[in-house]
Amino acid sequence: MPAQRSSAPSPRAPLLFGGDYNPEQWDRSVWLEDIALMREAGVNIVTLGVFAWGLLEVDDDRWDWGWFDEVIGLLARSEISIDLATPTASPPIWLHREHPEILPVDRRGIRYHQGGRLQWCPSHPVWQRYASRVATRLGERYGQHPSVTMWHISNELGGGNRRCYCDQSTFAFRAWLERRYGTVDALNAAWGTAFWGHRYRRFDDVLAPLDSESAQNPSLVLDFDRFSSDALLDHFRMERDALRRAGVTAPITTNLMVAPQGSVADYASWTQDLDVIAIDHYTIADDPHRHRELSQVAARTRGLAPSRPWMVMEHSTSAVNWQVRNSPKAPGEMLRNSVQHVAHGADGALFFQWRASASGAEQFHSAMVPHAGAETRQWREVVELGSTLASISDVAGSLVERSEAAILTDDVSLWAWQAGQKPLNDHALHEDGRRWFEALSTHGFGPDVLPSHASLDGYRLIVLPSLYLVDDETVERVMRAADAGATVVVGALSGIADADNRIRLGGYPGAFRDFLGIFGEELHPLLRGETVLLGSGARVADLITRVRTTDAEIIDSYADGPLEGMPAITRRRFGRGQAWHVSGLIQDGLDAVVTTLAQAAGISRRLPATATVEAVRRVSADGSWLFLINHGTADEEIEAWGADAISGRPAEGLFHLDAGAVAVIRERRG
Numbered sequence: 001m002p003a004q005r006s007s008a009p010s011p012r013a014p015l016l017f018g019g020d021y022n023p024e025q026w027d028r029s030v031w032l033e034d035i036a037l038m039r040e041a042g043v044n045i046v047t048l049g050v051f052a053w054g055l056l057e058v059d060d061d062r063w064d065w066g067w068f069d070e071v072i073g074l075l076a077r078s079e080i081s082i083d084l085a086t087p088t089a090s091p092p093i094w095l096h097r098e099h100p101e102i103l104p105v106d107r108r109g110i111r112y113h114q115g116g117r118l119q120w121c122p123s124h125p126v127w128q129r130y131a132s133r134v135a136t137r138l139g140e141r142y143g144q145h146p147s148v149t150m151w152h153i154s155n156e157l158g159g160g161n162r163r164c165y166c167d168q169s170t171f172a173f174r175a176w177l178e179r180r181y182g183t184v185d186a187l188n189a190a191w192g193t194a195f196w197g198h199r200y201r202r203f204d205d206v207l208a209p210l211d212s213e214s215a216q217n218p219s220l221v222l223d224f225d226r227f228s229s230d231a232l233l234d235h236f237r238m239e240r241d242a243l244r245r246a247g248v249t250a251p252i253t254t255n256l257m258v259a260p261q262g263s264v265a266d267y268a269s270w271t272q273d274l275d276v277i278a279i280d281h282y283t284i285a286d287d288p289h290r291h292r293e294l295s296q297v298a299a300r301t302r303g304l305a306p307s308r309p310w311m312v313m314e315h316s317t318s319a320v321n322w323q324v325r326n327s328p329k330a331p332g333e334m335l336r337n338s339v340q341h342v343a344h345g346a347d348g349a350l351f352f353q354w355r356a357s358a359s360g361a362e363q364f365h366s367a368m369v370p371h372a373g374a375e376t377r378q379w380r381e382v383v384e385l386g387s388t389l390a391s392i393s394d395v396a397g398s399l400v401e402r403s404e405a406a407i408l409t410d411d412v413s414l415w416a417w418q419a420g421q422k423p424l425n426d427h428a429l430h431e432d433g434r435r436w437f438e439a440l441s442t443h444g445f446g447p448d449v450l451p452s453h454a455s456l457d458g459y460r461l462i463v464l465p466s467l468y469l470v471d472d473e474t475v476e477r478v479m480r481a482a483d484a485g486a487t488v489v490v491g492a493l494s495g496i497a498d499a500d501n502r503i504r505l506g507g508y509p510g511a512f513r514d515f516l517g518i519f520g521e522e523l524h525p526l527l528r529g530e531t532v533l534l535g536s537g538a539r540v541a542d543l544i545t546r547v548r549t550t551d552a553e554i555i556d557s558y559a560d561g562p563l564e565g566m567p568a569i570t571r572r573r574f575g576r577g578q579a580w581h582v583s584g585l586i587q588d589g590l591d592a593v594v595t596t597l598a599q600a601a602g603i604s605r606r607l608p609a610t611a612t613v614e615a616v617r618r619v620s621a622d623g624s625w626l627f628l629i630n631h632g633t634a635d636e637e638i639e640a641w642g643a644d645a646i647s648g649r650p651a652e653g654l655f656h657l658d659a660g661a662v663a664v665i666r667e668r669r670g
Contacts, residue, residue: 014396015389016311016348018080019368021046023071024055025357031071034355035078037369042386045081046354047313048072050155051117053134054092061133065141076147083313084148086135086239089155090117095130102127105166107211118160122235123172135239139246152313153239153254156280158264163228165208174203176227190500191219218420219501222469225415229265237273251275255313258301260293260430262414268451271304280314280352283337285327289438291631294337295614296437298344300409300449302400309397311348312341318366318378326364331377332660335385336629339662342392343616343627345400349389392645392664398620403448404603405440405461408474409433410452416469416501417493423525427542432491432585433465439590444605445598446616456481461601464494466585471499475511482515483575487601490516490581492523492545508545509581516581517551517572524562531587532561534568538589544568545583552581555596569593571600608639613657617667626665630657642667 018038023031038046048071049056058064075082096103096114102124103112112119120127135153142148163169181187184200193199198217200206209216209224240252253276256267271277279301283290301310317334319326329337338349356367370378409430417429433449440447440463447463452474456462462481464470475495482488495511497503504510508520524544526532532540536556544563552572558564572579578600586593598604607615612632618625625645628638635658640651644663649655651665 014347014393015342016045016350017041017386017389018043018045018354019047019351020050020314020353021048022051022353022355022357024052024067025360026355028070030355031074034369035074035080037374038080038354039078041368041383042390043080043368045083045149045348045350046075047083047085047152047350048075049087049138050085050152051087051090053087053090054094056087057092057134057137059094060098063137072142072145072147076145080147081149082145082147083150083152084138084142085152086131086138086154086243088120088131088134088153088239091120091130099126099130101166102130104161104164105169107163107165107209109165109210111166116160118154118156118158120161121164121166121168122161122231123164124166124168128235128238131235132238132242135242136246139243139248143243143247143249148250150250150276151243151248151252152278153236153252156255156257157232157236158228159257162232162264163208163224165210169231170206170208172231173208173224173227174206176230177206177223178203180223190502191217191223192502193217215421218416221419222412222416222501225419226266226412229269232265233270233273236270240273253278253313255280256301258297258304260296260300260409260434261428262418262430263411266411267304268411268453277301277305277308277310278313279310281312281341282314282316282320283329285319285323285325291336291340291614291629292438292441293434294340295344295441296434296449298341298346299437299447302345303448303450303454306402306448306450306454307399309345309347309399311350312338312346313350314352315341315349316366317351317368317382318370319364320366321362321364328366331381334378334381335388336631336660336662338385339388339627339664340614340629342389342395343400343614343618343629345618347396349385388646388662392625394622394645395618395625395664398618398625401446401606401617401619401624402458403446404459404601404606405445405447405463405598406454406456406459407433407436407440407447407449407463407465408452408454408467408478409449409465410467410469413452413467413469416497417466419501423523424543429466429468429493432493435586435590436463436465436594439594441614442609442611443591443594443598444607444609444615445594445603446607446609456486459486460603461487461489461597463489463491465491467491467494469497469499469501470495470511472511475515478512479515479574482577482579485576487578487580487597488574489597490579492543492583492585508547512579512581515572515574516570516579517549518547518567518570518581518583519550520545520547520583522546526561530561532563532584533559534584534586534589535559536589536592538586538593540568540584541587542585544585547581547583552579555580558584610636610638612636613638623669624667626667628655628657628663628665630659630661633659635659640665640667
């Protein structure tokens with residue numbers, strides 16, 4: 001059962017601002033300077049203790065609390081709240097030396113060695129004993145400390161140990177399978193083990209999908225991904241429950257790593273266990289539209305729990321250290337990134353980390369206080385961000401205005417595409433969803449991004465870009481939404497596989513074939529660099545589908561290529577709504593398709609977005625705030641009514657927004 005949910009912490013300023021603080025890396029002489037700089041920047045919360053296990057438990061059940069007590073006291077006296085982390089992201093060296101069996105095993109069956117982080121198997125009972133104990137000790141000592149306003153389980157669970165293939169994991173996987181399927185005959189049927197004659201006689205025959213010479217059963221691989229996600233969630237619950245038993249009453253969370261390309265865990269199944277939804281997010285320097293990816297991730301995060309705000313636990317002030325070329329953020333980019341997160345519903349913008357490390361694996365990762373110190377452009381921008389967040393603090397607790405358009409996404413579906421050989425083995429399935437998100441956002445529709453199991457009530461336009469795997473319950477809900485009046489758009493690679501990762505037979509897209517009134521005969525991948533033109537002028541890349549209509553009208557056809565003259569986009573009336581099918585992956589020209597679909601759905605532009613200005617609205621019972629972020633290099637005139645909470649300038653119809661600037665318009669009622 002999930003723990004009783006608490007409200008998000010409310011430190012001195014309603015919007016949380018700060019970052020990971022690692023005082024153990026520095027002499028005590030630096031600590032007082034840190035506190036002074038935090039006050040200058042307006043920091044109101046820090047995450048403490050993430051990597052401190054080896055300095056707190058210096059040997060097996062031998063503890064050194066003095067320095068930690070001192071740091072907590074300094075922060076408390078300065079009215080800086082603490083998000084206290086259990087330090088299980090980085091087991092101490094003595095633990096690995098005494099119990100190397102807790103180290104994960106990779107797909108080749110080779111055990112990792114000490115020296116990294118997240119080096120543990122969540123299913124190993126020895127690891128569970130030590131992790132639970134350190135959480136208990138921390139909870140007993142600081143569970144009622146007034147400055148500890150939130151607790152943070154481990155760090156980036158699955159970021160270095162998403163899967164473990166050791167014997168303990170295999171034992172746990174077998175038990176998981178028995179709970180899921182009940183009998184080995186049911187498992188054999190679900191996985192289709194008759195192929196290659198890989199039939200199991202009992203659950204003990206099943207192994208974790210260790211490396212083998214040829215491709216493995218995609219259903220086995222997918223279920224191991226599901227199991228691995230559940231094992232990490234069980235670990236979170238174990239530590240959380242240890243804290244609760246020790247007397248902790250503050251909210252408990254962990255930092256998720258939500259990503260369009262597929263997250264390390266099925267976070268949609270985690271949300272009921274998290275008191276606060278918190279994520280880490282880092283932009284990719286060589287992505288020229290990285291701000292759009294940020295918005296998509298933020299929208300997807302709020303879709304996990306639309307009725308409550310969330311927070312950014314980590315992002316970067318400038319360059320990271322793990323990309324091929326780690327370019328610094330441009331002037332103003334860090335502020336825009338932070339305000340984007342807040343625009344999309346975050347009630348906090350925190351960083352990794354407070355002070356840039358002089359040594360260790362992440363010494364060139366940017367921080368709030370850079371290597372060059374406070375006499376820098378980067379520090380001035382940190383101070384500016386603190387002031388900006390303070391000026392818009394009344395937005396805390398509000399929610400992003402619900403959209404009339406929704407995009408469905410699902411981590412398990414993305415894993416299913418990655419499990420086993422496919423018609424397009426070099427195709428990133430998530431890119432289709434990103435293109436739909438960008439097109440809908442640019443046209444001012446501000447789409448919600450929802451897990452596939454979310455309620456669809458009230459949405460007038462529902463897009464399934466590439467929902468490759470879809471279960472029967474989701475199919476029924478999508479059809480009910482169309483019957484009630486929604487316009488549903490099914491993409492070329494949606495509905496292909498069932499919940500067991502078996503192909504739905506009888507013509508593509510199996511799950512939605514009759515609903516759409518079409519019969520898909522063949523998936524037709526295009527070669528690299530090859531594109532196909534539609535009659536409307538849109539251009540398709542990667543894949544098209546040979547489709548014939550059975551009960552649908554043709555809206556657009558292929559104008560050239562191997563399927564010239566055949567249906568590309570179709571529409572079928574369904575109840576009070578419509579069922580559209582887009583049989584190719586549209587690369588260019590999606591804007592015109594979105595305009596047509598919006599007209600069909602009867603939805604209108606509700607946000608003054610442009611190709612370069614992002615617009616998001618947060619609302620509460622007390623008012624509304626229109627966030628405007630100019631990602632372009634030219635000034636813009638944007639329709640708005642009210643006053644900018646940051647600059648104080650009025651907005652009387654057209655609001656001038658400088659290139660690279662942000663504004664938060666407290667909108668005039670009515």
